[in-house]
Amino acid sequence: MGRNLCETEELGTIVCGMKRSTRRTFCKQVASAVMGSPVLLSRPSFGYTRSLNVDLLQNTRPAVQNKLKLEGGFIEFWGGMLTDESFKSLGACAWRQVLQAMRDLKMDTVVIKRTQVDDTDFTRQSTDLTRIVLDYAGLNPKMNVYIGLRNTSVWNPTAFRNSTWRESEKKKNIDLVRKVWSAYGTDESFAGWYISQEIGNEPDWYNQLADLRDYYRSICGECKRLASHKPVLLSPYYNPYPTPGNSFLPANHFAEEYGRFLDQLKDGNRYLVDTIMLQDSVGERRILEPDLVNVVVPYFNAFAKICSVRKLRLWGNIESFNNRGGNQLFPTEARRLSAQIKVIPNTVEKLITFDFFHFMNPYNHLYYDIAFKTAQRALYQGYSDEFVKNSNLSPVICP
Numbered sequence: 284m285g286r287n288l289c290e291t292e293e294l295g296t297i298v299c300g301m302k303r304s305t306r307r308t309f310c311k312q313v314a315s316a317v318m319g320s321p322v323l324l325s326r327p328s329f330g331y332t333r334s335l336n337v338d339l340l341q342n343t344r345p346a347v348q349n350k351l352k353l354e355g356g357f358i359e360f361w362g363g364m365l366t367d368e369s370f371k372s373l374g375a376c377a378w379r380q381v382l383q384a385m386r387d388l389k390m391d392t393v394v395i396k397r398t399q400v401d402d403t404d405f406t407r408q409s410t411d412l413t414r415i416v417l418d419y420a421g422l423n424p425k426m427n428v429y430i431g432l433r434n435t436s437v438w439n440p441t442a443f444r445n446s447t448w449r450e451s452e453k454k455k456n457i458d459l460v461r462k463v464w465s466a467y468g469t470d471e472s473f474a475g476w477y478i479s480q481e482i483g484n485e486p487d488w489y490n491q492l493a494d495l496r497d498y499y500r501s502i503c504g505e506c507k508r509l510a511s512h513k514p515v516l517l518s519p520y521y522n523p524y525p526t527p528g529n530s531f532l533p534a535n536h537f538a539e540e541y542g543r544f545l546d547q548l549k550d551g552n553r554y555l556v557d558t559i560m561l562q563d564s565v566g567e568r569r570i571l572e573p574d575l576v577n578v579v580v581p582y583f584n585a586f587a588k589i590c591s592v593r594k595l596r597l598w599g600n601i602e603s604f605n606n607r608g609g610n611q612l613f614p615t616e617a618r619r620l621s622a623q624i625k626v627i628p629n630t631v632e633k634l635i636t637f638d639f640f641h642f643m644n645p646y647n648h649l650y651y652d653i654a655f656k657t658a659q660r661a662l663y664q665g666y667s668d669e670f671v672k673n674s675n676l677s678p679v680i681c682p
Contacts, residue, residue, distance in 0.1 A: 352670045355392025356639025360405045360412050375415045376681035380646045382419045383679050392427050397434040397479045420472040427474035432459050434479045440487035456502045464509045475514035476506045483520040484537040496547035503555035514557035518600050521564050523578050538585035558596040561586050565623050566602030575626045587630035598633045603642040614642040614658035617665020
């Protein structure tokens with residue numbers, strides 16, 4: 284989740300396997316090369332090796348057995364929700380289906396990944412997706428909706444060093460905070476804020492603490508100025524595998540550096556953030572199931588320590604997709620999702636998944652490839668059978 288599902292839609296980045304009359308030529312060529320598999324395209328990722336950091340190899344504890352379940356999920360808005368004719372024809376009923384499917388899994392939390400990406404502002408569209416989600420989340424039983432802010436197709440430590448670009452992004456985020464508050468601030472389902480621009484375990488982030496301090500204090504501070512009682516959420520990511528020409532901080536070192544970053548966000552006796560949703564990185568980094576204990580658990584243990592000391596809440600952000608290489612993202616298997624959940628230590632308060640809409644949605648909105656649709660439904664049903672038991676999907680009939 285360190286990157287978006289569908290970045291730079293203006294440049295023709297699309298979800299392949301969907302109906303879309305405006306599909307760009309180069310996307311068609313790429314899609315045809317992957318033998319008909321549905322693809323979520325975004326920026327290229329580096330190849331990686333399986334050499335692990337030393338502190339990961341030293342962790343040989345048995346698998347954790349916890350009582351955690353998924354209590355919510357991300358919904359990532361993208362342009363196809365506004366342009367796909369079949370989805371548009373369902374109208375608000377489609378979102379009622381999605382949220383009811385989440386409720387049937389006993390989920391009570393929705394995190395809207397973003398309300399703005401590059402030049403696309405979802406708060407200015409004729410169809411207000413955030414308003415629709417909030418309206419249906421407000422039905423009994425009420426769900427808590429955390430509203431994400433701005434995303435960009437370019438976001439990395441190198442880009443962040445550009446002061447002109449950074450200041451522009453900061454201003455756009457602050458303006459968006461005010462716009463979101465004006466539009467949705469009085470809604471009972473609006474539970475808090477999510478800062479969509481995430482930082483991870485690349486060392487160069489932490490060579491820029493002064494700039495990070497100014498950037499995040501400005502944005503988080505505006506959230507707290509408008510609504511001091513509403514939590515602010517961050518979701519850091521990590522890459523456990525070194526890549527050619529790149530190194531990444533191991534678990535304990537990453538947690539220490541991230542703790543230094545969090546301390547830049549302290550305002551008197553309180554922090555300007557409340558909850559850290561650590562991504563498990565299993566889908567994005569293709570972490571194998573036998574490696575979950577040695578690779579994933581050290582990061583959660585390290586973050587549990589820094590959150591406990593600072594009295595911040597720690598959630599787990601569980602990735603429900605497989606990265607098949609070449610940026611092909613596909614729903615994961617129920618067995619692997621189960622293993623991901625069971626390995627998370629009990630020091631984690633709550634689990635959510637990225638991304639419910641795209642990978643666990645049993646209604647298959649926006650997806651037309653049979654294999655993809657089958658995988659979505661299998662993941663939803665497999666999770667339901669194991670963790671919810673005897674739960675049937677409530678019928679929601681759209682006109």
